[in-house]
Amino acid sequence: MSSSLPVAFAPSLIIGKGITDISFYEKAFGAEELRRWRNDDGSIHVAELSIGGAKFHLHEENVKAGTFSPQTAKGVTSVIGLMVADVDAIMERAIEAGAKVISPAKSYDYGYRQGDILDIFGHHWMIQMVI
Numbered sequence: 001m002s003s004s005l006p007v008a009f010a011p012s013l014i015i016g017k018g019i020t021d022i023s024f025y026e027k028a029f030g031a032e033e034l035r036r037w038r039n040d041d042g043s044i045h046v047a048e049l050s051i052g053g054a055k056f057h058l059h060e061e062n063v064k065a066g067t068f069s070p071q072t073a074k075g076v077t078s079v080i081g082l083m084v085a086d087v088d089a090i091m092e093r094a095i096e097a098g099a100k101v102i103s104p105a106k107s108y109d110y111g112y113r114q115g116d117i118l119d120i121f122g123h124h125w126m127i128q129m130v131i
Contacts, residue, residue: 010056010057012067013080014060014061015058015059015060015061016072019043022047024097024119024121025058029082030051033049044061051082053069058121066075070122070123071122080125083128087105087113087129091127092115098120100118102117105127113131
């Protein structure tokens, strides 16, 4: 890539209709909400959040456009890798905030410690650190 602009990924996680409370991300990952667009009923249409400067979006599902929440899809729609300084501490915070453990944190011979959780909206997070 020859552009002088910085490159960053900002995934959009699809959430169901009618969601108003996204505080899970603040409680679990220390996310900061940067901005929010609401529907007429007060539910979230789009929210932009940041975890340690890395932006991501929560976007209301739109079946006509082919964007489905994990609940509607009845499965994982993506896996989000979150690199942190302390996998165990972040997993504990996420569990306290309501996440479900897919696989507990453990160290692997390829040099990572990682564990997997499902957030309260069904998104799969792989919490990782280099050891």
